[in-house]
Amino acid sequence: MEHYDGGCTCRYVRYRMTSRPLFVHCCHCRWCQRETGSAFVLNAMIEADRVELLEGDVEVVDTPSNSGKGQKISRCPRCRIAVWSNYAGGGDAVRFVRVGTLDEPDRLPPEVHIFTQSKQPWVILPPDTPAFEEYYKAAEIWPAQSLERRAVLLAKARN
Ligand SMILES: [Zn+2]
C-alpha cells in the first residue's frame, strides 16, 4: 500500500499516512497565515485511523479557529512543531496533516486553493487547480473514491 511518512523537526515524532489523503487543501485564510507565519498552509485531509504514530507522541493544543468552534493542533511535545490538526467540523475522525512535515512533501501538491480572498498578492495560482474565494462543496470537486471514503466517515459519525 502507498504510504507517506513524516515527522517533526527534532525527530521525536514520526508518523505514517497509510494511504493517499482524501484531498489536499491549500488554505490562504488569515488564520492559517498567522498559524504558519507564512502565506498559506498545506493540509492533507485523511481519516484519523489512516495516520499511525510510528515514534513519540503528540501534545494536543486547543487553538481558536475562524469558525469559532476551535481546532485541536497536535504538536511535538519537544520541538512544538505542528504535525496535524482536527477541526470541529470533521471532529476527531478527520486529521489535517501538515504536508510540509512529510519527508516528501512534493508528492502531495494542493488539489484546491481556498480562501483566496485573503491570498497574498504575490502568490500566483496555477490555472488548472480549482480555487475558491472562501470554501467549496466536496461533492463538486473531489474524486469519486474520496467521496466514497467520506460517505463511510459520515455514516460512522451518525452511529
Ligand atoms: Zn519534535
Ligand SMILES: [Zn+2]
Ligand atoms: Zn485557513
